[in-house]
Amino acid sequence: MRIADLANPSRFLRAANLAIPWLGGATALLFAFALYRAMLAPDDYQQGATVKIMFLHVPSAWLGMLCWALMTIAALGTLVWRHPLADVAAKAAAPLGAAFTLLCLVTGSLWGRPEWGTYWVWDARLTSELILFLLYLGVIALWRTVEDTSRAARAVAILTIVGAIDLPIIKFSVDWWNTLHQGASVFRIGGSTIHPAILVPLLLTAAAFTLLFVTLLLAAMRNEILRRRVRTLRLLQASAAG
Amino acid sequence: MLPGWSNRLPPRHESPNESEMTPLTALLLRDMRIAVRVGGGALIGVLFFLVVVSVTPFAVGPDLTLLKRIGPAILWLAALLASLLALDRLFASDHEDGSLDLILTGSAPLELVAAAKGVAHWLTTALPLVVAAPLIALLLDLDGPAEAGLVLTLLVGTPALTFIGLIGAAIAVTLRRGGLLLAIIVLPLTVPVLIFGVAAANAAVAGPVPFGTPFTVLCALTLASLVIGPFAAAAALRLDME
Numbered sequence: 001m002r003i004a005d006l007a008n009p010s011r012f013l014r015a016a017n018l019a020i021p022w023l024g025g026a027t028a029l030l031f032a033f034a035l036y037r038a039m040l041a042p043d044d045y046q047q048g049a050t051v052k053i054m055f056l057h058v059p060s061a062w063l064g065m066l067c068w069a070l071m072t073i074a075a076l077g078t079l080v081w082r083h084p085l086a087d088v089a090a091k092a093a094a095p096l097g098a099a100f101t102l103l104c105l106v107t108g109s110l111w112g113r114p115e116w117g118t119y120w121v122w123d124a125r126l127t128s129e130l131i132l133f134l135l136y137l138g139v140i141a142l143w144r145t146v147e148d149t150s151r152a153a154r155a156v157a158i159l160t161i162v163g164a165i166d167l168p169i170i171k172f173s174v175d176w177w178n179t180l181h182q183g184a185s186v187f188r189i190g191g192s193t194i195h196p197a198i199l200v201p202l203l204l205t206a207a208a209f210t211l212l213f214v215t216l217l218l219a220a221m222r223n224e225i226l227r228r229r230v231r232t233l234r235l236l237q238a239s240a241a242g
Numbered sequence: 243m244l245p246g247w248s249n250r251l252p253p254r255h256e257s258p259n260e261s262e263m264t265p266l267t268a269l270l271l272r273d274m275r276i277a278v279r280v281g282g283g284a285l286i287g288v289l290f291f292l293v294v295v296s297v298t299p300f301a302v303g304p305d306l307t308l309l310k311r312i313g314p315a316i317l318w319l320a321a322l323l324a325s326l327l328a329l330d331r332l333f334a335s336d337h338e339d340g341s342l343d344l345i346l347t348g349s350a351p352l353e354l355v356a357a358a359k360g361v362a363h364w365l366t367t368a369l370p371l372v373v374a375a376p377l378i379a380l381l382l383d384l385d386g387p388a389e390a391g392l393v394l395t396l397l398v399g400t401p402a403l404t405f406i407g408l409i410g411a412a413i414a415v416t417l418r419r420g421g422l423l424l425a426i427i428v429l430p431l432t433v434p435v436l437i438f439g440v441a442a443a444n445a446a447v448a449g450p451v452p453f454g455t456p457f458t459v460l461c462a463l464t465l466a467s468l469v470i471g472p473f474a475a476a477a478a479l480r481l482d483m484e
Contacts, residue, residue, distance in 0.1 A: 118306065118383065119380045120380055121306065122304030123304070127296075131296070134289075134296060141285075
């Protein structure tokens with residue numbers, strides 16, 4: 001079976017039913033190991049143990065952006081290639097991405113209160129991340145406002161592609177503007193500037209978050225396919241009765 | 243209920259005590275159900291609230307001390323505009339599909355019908371705003387007694403905004419572009435509510451005026467609007483529908 005065969009919803013459902021339990025188990029194990037390593041990591045010389053919010057804050061920020069990038073690819077799949085599962089993936093991914101972005105904003109806010117003295121500041125990185133959150137909410141609202149699913153998919157696809165401009169803004173905001181937020185220390189030219197004792201647990205939690213996202217996305221896609229089938233059956237039944 | 247399921251078809255399973263419900267309760271529940279479904283716009287008010295508050299620092303600058311000073315005013319304006327959004331669909335959607343004619347020939351007094359629709363609008367549009375307000379107030383660096391005072395004034399003042407808005411919604415019901423006329427009619431009438439709401443919220447922060455003075459007047463305005471709104475709306479509906 002080629003990977004392109006998964007475009008068939010029924011084959012996708014069978015593959016998802018097989019994969020999801022294993023992925024869920026792997027996620028749980030990886031989370032346990034990653035959190036164990038995170039707890040063992042040393043405290044920061046200035047921030048003390050507060051620095052460990054980073055192990056939640058940074059991966060959720062990465063996942064929020066990764067999810068929008070995936071939604072953009074799905075949007076292209078809907079508009080350009082008419083892939084049958086592209087809009088299912090986009091619809092399933094939106095709430096997940098919104099949740100990760102919200103987690104990033106909330107953990108960052110709680111981290112900022114002791115370290116910066118304020119819950120919020122309107123600097124470039126925080127503001128562009130908040131804009132990303134608003135874009136996610138806008139996409140979710142658009143899905144729920146347009147009744148016809150295929151029309152909604154096309155409208156959401158355009159909004160997603162336009163919103164993708166925010167991703168490089170978020171990434172480079174700390175370089176382009178004078179921000180309170182810390183500069184790039186992992187993905188930068190010249191390599192990471194974080195000591196391995198903290199970098200390794202960070203990458204482990206990031207991998208755990210990514211696996212969690214994949215598991216939840218497949219489960220949500222499965223639910224969406226089944227939901228559409230139930231709706232079609234109900235419509236057929238209603239038209240046969242009436 | 244399934245997303246995308248038409249909100250004009252009757253649901254398949256009525257509640258078991260349906261025959262014991264009064265017409266007003268049935269109308270209230272119906273309005274609330276329509277508001278939370280596709281195209282209803284219940285939680286879009288909160289999203290609009292968040293967007294308006296997020297856009298303000300781009301206009302006035304990110305200086306936190308300035309934002310803290312005008313914070314209560316911004317939040318009140320945003321709440322007013324968000325309430326206004328859902329008002330023009332209040333009677334117009336029922337007028338479009340003919341249910342307003344049915345309601346007019348029904349047994350329930352039109353004043354109580356208007357009051358029931360006002361309650362449904364407040365519960366689905368304004369109450370989520372009040373619940374979200376504490377978090378959104380953090381974006382403008384309001385916390386502690388400032389935030390508590392602001393949320394309390396919003397809780398007490400938003401019913402006034404809804405019930406005064408009822409009058410405009412009823413007047414504009416038969417018009418096509420009624421939304422703009424509605425705003426022109428309603429906004430001047432809500433000015434006293436705005437004045438005392440912001441005064442009370444500011445009094446909670448600092449200032450010689452104790453919180454209770456403008457707050458009591460705000461309560462009085464709300465109570466008066468709870469009476470005047472439905473009567474004026476009913477009179478306007480009778481005139482419009484003749």
